[in-house]
Amino acid sequence: MRYDKSSDPDSLSGDRPYDNQGTSSNLEGKNELPDRRTFLAGVASVLGMLAVSSCSWQEFVQNNFQRMTKEEIDQTVERLKKEYREKYGKDFVVGTEGPIDNSLFGYALDIQRCIGCRRCVYACVEENNQSRDPQIQYIRVLQFKDGDMDFEHSTIYYDPQEVPQDGYYYMPVQCQHCANPPCTKVCPVRATWTEPDGIVVVDYNWCIGCRYCMAACPYMGRWFNFAEPVIPADKINPVTHYLGNRPRMKNVVEKCTFCIQRVRVGKYPACVEVCPVGARKFGNLLDPDSEISKIIRNKRVFRLKSELNTQPKFYYFFAT
């Protein structure tokens, strides 16, 4: 191997004009006040970090959403609204509605009815301000051959003239909102958690983008913004929620939130409203008269990968 002087650790430390010893003795001598050089270096590094991360200092010191006080939340919302108005030229609503009392959300999908038309995929993209390029879609519609339930044999890239195709069935998969979610357990900074109404959410400002949660999720229910999300300004949905569909930034993880901005004000999620065959059902698991409760009581249901004990609140059912 060729010898490279610059990469030799010994020669480096030897050549360095200001070694650690000298600096520390300097500090001690001046009674813990940094000298001008150290002070300037510190200021420069803080300014540099702010410049590189391209975020305001308020964002830089912002707390986790769960630990914020009422005033801090209000200030943050005001700041975000201002940011979004500058970026998209629209007045945004950034909701922070809490869970509705006595609600635990569940979802059911009739895989006998689903025809695989992907209307839900695109309704979700428009409602939840997902990046168009690079493309992020919370719902994957898997196409299986009849009689086969092996995920390895399924495809999401089917594109015939018309659906449903004979001999195939379709299974849309999105975040299953597990009651025992592996994704929230692995988060090293607690940027993702389960809300009291059962929705698994992400605080995008607290997320460090390590993607542990994506590795932990057995349903591929989480998506990472590898690049700055691109959404046309005329396609942006300005009715948002802090924990839901507000515009995301680069290097954060995002996911389906059952349209938290809709369900927290009593509306159905966008995918339920758009499904042309009525295969998607949503409701309150704690209400014995809700659609979802009746489905679980009366129909044959199953949950994906139930052997993993993730306990999804997303049920697949057979209506007949």
Added chain:
Amino acid sequence: MKPKIFIPLVTALVIGIVGACIETGPGLAIAQIQEDAEALKAIQAPTSDQEFPVPLRPLPQTITPCRACHGPEKDFPVNFKRREDLLVHNNIRLNHGGIRLWCLDCHHPDNRNYLLPLSDGKNIEFEQSYLLCGKCHGTIYRDWRDGIHGKRTGSWNGTKNYYLCITCHDPHNPKFKPMAPMPPPKKPWTPIEVQAKH
């Protein structure tokens, strides 16, 4: 307050009866008049006797009133024979239940403004056609009432918009039509030699 409400009700009833007489001619039986009057009352209070609030979907005005052509003394007498040529109604291609079903298995033979009654003997309004659908498709009807079959929009904990059977299924041709799917997701970048294999 009471008379104020009562007067328009009576007026509407009288107008309705008179209108029915003019439309159907003097040869109409008295029983028929009473039936029409009762029906009018029912229309005035459409949601009172319903199990749950559903949108009312009356027949399109272009082909009503049916009595203009169909009736005991009109040009088109009741014909129970199954045939392919439906004359005026040639826009309808009946494709429901194969050869086992015919127009008059749902439509009332003597009064085309109604559908056939259930066992209670009361003719079914077109607006409540789901009751008639439930006559054959009982299990589906039960699921629909529970919100399992069919689609609802609106609010999961409040007012819902019900989609009726006929909102999605054409009663004359109820099977769902295939539709074009939305575009598939973009494939992640892969080397060309790998793309060729898949």
